[in-house]
Amino acid sequence: MTRPTIFHAALLSLCLCGSLLAQTEPSAANASAEPVTEIAPAGQPLPLAVPAAPPLSVDEVLAVPEELRQLVNKKVVQLARHPTARLEKLVEFMFSPTGLGLTYDDTTRTVAQTFADRKGNCLSFTLLFLEMARSTGLTADMQESEKVLLSFSDTDTLVYTGHVSASIKINGRRQEIQFDPNNPILRGSVDIITKARSVAHYYNNRGAELMVAGHLDEADAHFAQAIELDPRMVQAHSNRGVLHMRLKDPYAAEYHFKAALAIDPKRISVLSNLVSLYRSQGRSQEEALTAERLADVEEGDPYHHFVHGLQLESRGEFEPALEHYRAAAKLDRKQPLYQLGMARAYEGLGREDMARHHAERAQALSRRKSSTSFAIQMMRGGRQ
Structure with missing residues (x-):
């Protein structure tokens, strides 16, 4: 991956x-x-x-x-x-x-x-x-x-x-x-x-x-x-x-x-x-x-938390990555990428139920925010 x-x-x-x-x-x-x-x-x-x-x-x-x-x-x-x-x-x-x-x-x-x-x-x-x-x-x-x-x-x-x-x-x-x-x-x-x-x-x-x-x-x-x-x-x-x-x-x-x-x-x-x-x-x-x-x-900056979440996730540090994704999502509840980050972190922690929940949440938000649908697909592309 x-x-x-x-x-x-x-x-x-x-x-x-x-x-x-x-x-x-x-x-x-x-x-x-x-x-x-x-x-x-x-x-x-x-x-x-x-x-x-x-x-x-x-x-x-x-x-x-x-x-x-x-x-x-x-x-x-x-x-x-x-x-x-x-x-x-x-x-x-x-x-x-x-x-x-x-x-x-x-x-x-x-x-x-x-x-x-x-x-x-x-x-x-x-x-x-x-x-x-x-x-x-x-x-x-x-x-x-x-x-x-x-x-x-x-x-x-x-x-x-x-x-x-x-x-x-x-x-x-x-x-x-x-x-x-x-x-x-x-x-x-x-x-x-x-x-x-x-x-x-x-x-x-x-x-x-x-x-x-x-x-x-x-x-x-x-x-x-x-x-x-x-x-x-x-x-x-x-x-x-x-x-x-x-x-x-x-x-x-x-x-x-x-x-x-x-x-x-x-x-x-x-x-x-x-x-x-x-x-x-x-x-x-x-x-x-x-x-x-x-x-x-x-x-108070969701982008800051999201970027740090990505950095931590890239090193396999899923627990602290999840905390940053969660903080980003709390600051901006309409951004699907933050939900997708949580899904990836939960998957890394072996929490398939929570991973599925947040992936579905990201999908629902992306339908309302079509401009980020490409972004979600791009990030999923690294998970083949």
């Missing part, structure tokens, strides 16, 4: 194509000296060969080359008059060999760079798609969910992170367009975000890429640009804190982590980073208080 590997990426923003620098879920118990970097796309390696460069302007990030405008007009607008048909043509144009033939890699690019290189990560694809969609007259926005459990399509890996996708509004109804090559199996609330925040994700991603490549001044300039566009972008504030930890400037790091927590007091990744910072400085009282605060937040 194959069980998934679980990683935690402190919130991203877009699709998941970036990376993570901490490969365990941050917690009060295991907050490590390695801080968690927050980007949009996580779980895959950040590109290392990133040349140092100052931030581009917003207009440069979103500029649509004239050649691309003409191609979109010829291959999309002239061939499809109805908005729904136009949307289908546009997606086909992006990936078909007779269109752009885009391929995936890990680097965050501008709209023009993605067009020129014919490749990019899911944030790059989403930005490109949104600008092309708007040029055809479609109402297009970026949408964001800050809590996503992602299944990588080519491995047994799960990543707990944030997520972004495109949203198209046609006749008053919205349709989601995903450019993530992986499968979101759990997702929290989804919100339409401003164009400024959409571009802020670009600067935050580029900052993370530059930081990993060692270009710290340029990285800081990108994080600053992200914050200027959206002062409430928690992940950019947090990443500046991580950057200053690398610069051995703990007081600046603390300032940026606290700025992030002023916006979102319950952000697990930021609290974990702050615990690590206090620990590295020997500030034991502040470490203990922040760790206690982190533990309280984790206790």
Whole structure:
């Protein structure tokens, strides 16, 4: 029986194509000296060969080359008059060999760079798609969910992170367009975000890429640009804190982590980073208080319990896994995956009656929550 590997990426923003620098879920118990970097796309390696460069302007990030405008007009607008048909043509144009033939890699690019290189990560694809969609007259926005459990399509890996996708509004109804090559199996609330925040994700991603490549001044300039566009972008504030930890400037790091927590007091990744910072400085009282605060937040987070349940189950520790699944189900009684986790744990404990009960409960909930039916089938697939 194959069980998934679980990683935690402190919130991203877009699709998941970036990376993570901490490969365990941050917690009060295991907050490590390695801080968690927050980007949009996580779980895959950040590109290392990133040349140092100052931030581009917003207009440069979103500029649509004239050649691309003409191609979109010829291959999309002239061939499809109805908005729904136009949307289908546009997606086909992006990936078909007779269109752009885009391929995936890990680097965050501008709209023009993605067009020129014919490749990019899911944030790059989403930005490109949104600008092309708007040029055809479609109402297009970026949408964001800050809590996503992602299944990588080519491995047994799960990543707990944030997520972004495109949203198209046609006749008053919205349709989601995903450019993530992986499968979101759990997702929290989804919100339409401003164009400024959409571009802020670009600067935050580029900052993370530059930081990993060692270009710290340029990285800081990108994080600053992200914050200027959206002062409430928690992940950019947090990443500046991580950057200053690398610069051995703990007081600046603390300032940026606290700025992030002023916006979102319950952000697990930021609290974990702050615990690590206090620990590295020997500030034991502040470490203990922040760790206690982190533990309280984790206790009320069903995703946290679910991810820990999966980790414990993967090691054959079914009793503690069951406790975490049970806690998740108590916090969210409508999520079938938590019931399925309980079923698997009970089966591991030899409690077939209880396993059957919770499997039936998961099945009943999945009928009401069709968006997770694939997730249930995916997780059952490892039990052959």
